[in-house]
Amino acid sequence: MIALLARDLKLALRAGGGFGLGLAFFLIVIVLVPLGVGPEGALLSRIAPGILWVAALLACLLSLDRIFALDYEDGSLDLLATAPIPLEGVVTMKALAHWLTTGLPLVLASPVLGLLMNLPAAGYGWLVLSLALGTPALSVIGTFGAALTVGLKRGGLLLSLLVLPLYVPTLIFGAEVVKRGAVGQAVETPLLLMAGITAGAAALLPFASAGALRINLR
Numbered sequence: 001m002i003a004l005l006a007r008d009l010k011l012a013l014r015a016g017g018g019f020g021l022g023l024a025f026f027l028i029v030i031v032l033v034p035l036g037v038g039p040e041g042a043l044l045s046r047i048a049p050g051i052l053w054v055a056a057l058l059a060c061l062l063s064l065d066r067i068f069a070l071d072y073e074d075g076s077l078d079l080l081a082t083a084p085i086p087l088e089g090v091v092t093m094k095a096l097a098h099w100l101t102t103g104l105p106l107v108l109a110s111p112v113l114g115l116l117m118n119l120p121a122a123g124y125g126w127l128v129l130s131l132a133l134g135t136p137a138l139s140v141i142g143t144f145g146a147a148l149t150v151g152l153k154r155g156g157l158l159l160s161l162l163v164l165p166l167y168v169p170t171l172i173f174g175a176e177v178v179k180r181g182a183v184g185q186a187v188e189t190p191l192l193l194m195a196g197i198t199a200g201a202a203a204l205l206p207f208a209s210a211g212a213l214r215i216n217l218r
Contacts, residue, residue, distance in 0.1 A: 005093045009097050025058065107132050122183070127181075143205070150216050174190075
């Protein structure tokens with residue numbers, strides 16, 4: 001399992017869909033928003049939680065179609081499906097590799113990008129915490145979508161249409177945590193709901209993803 005994780009991390013870096021792509025997209029969105037809506041500090045502070053979370057969500061979406069695509073093209077996915085490792089474990093490692101190369105860099109870079117959006121000082125800690133809790137759910141849900149569309153030509157658009165509606169609850173609760181935390185309100189309810197989504201996705205979706213892969217590989 002550890003060897004599979006290390007292999008996926010190396011492939012993500014070599015294929016150009018790793019750390020740099022998601023961070024670059026995240027940065028571009030955050031830089032363009034003030035240019036589009038204006039530099040007013042009060043306006044940017046008000047929309048910062050939602051914009052930061054939308055940018056993070058779209059950055060995670062960029063590399064989803066690559067989770068299984070390379071293994072499917074070179075036949076490695078068939079070997080993994082017949083290996084002694086449970087396919088659910090393979091899916092879990094794929095989701096973890098995606099989070100390490102996409103979600104974790106976004107979490108680490110978010111305080112710096114929050115400065116560009118004039119996020120209130122009280123919201124920085126909640127921004128990092130919400131992204132740390134929410135981005136794993138984005139990777140697990142995205143892995144499920146990638147499993148459903150593996151092998152399809154031009155499946156990237158279909159993958160986006162499948163996954164984006166499933167991302168909405170995480171987006172809502174994540175942005176709400178930052179919004180409430182920035183103004184000093186209680187954040188326990190949205191934080192616990194988001195943590196529940198992540199825990200539920202991590203517990204259930206690897207089995208659904210493995211089932212989808214078995215069907216697509218027949």
